[in-house]
Amino acid sequence: MVSDSGGTRARRTAGRLNAPRPALVEPRFDGSPKLVNRQLVSVVREEWRVVDRWWTDEPVDRRYFDVVLESGQNVCVYRDQEESSWFTQNA
Numbered sequence: 001m002v003s004d005s006g007g008t009r010a011r012r013t014a015g016r017l018n019a020p021r022p023a024l025v026e027p028r029f030d031g032s033p034k035l036v037n038r039q040l041v042s043v044v045r046e047e048w049r050v051v052d053r054w055w056t057d058e059p060v061d062r063r064y065f066d067v068v069l070e071s072g073q074n075v076c077v078y079r080d081q082e083e084s085s086w087f088t089q090n091a
Helices: 008-013
Strands: 025-027 033-036 039-052 060-069 074-080 085-088
Touching: 025 074, 033 060, 033 074
Parallel strands: none
Antiparallel strands: 025 033, 033 039, 039 060, 060 074, 074 085
8 A cells, every 4th residue: 555645744845836936027128028037138039928817806917038048048037917027937
């Protein structure tokens, strides 16, 4: 028989996979990111917008950017229009 691995400790340490993290972003005049977490953005590879759940109490309105930082790191960053905040998230 296999022991129960769903104990309280396991549930406390397990987080959401790919959870967004707050980001420090300095935007350009057009709203695209110029700096992400104090690193210069070299290239904005892609941009898209997600508007969903507008009919609920928790609507989603986000503007996403897939960017390459000066260090060569790829980052997916988005501005949550509902919260007026920036976040990074693994793509």
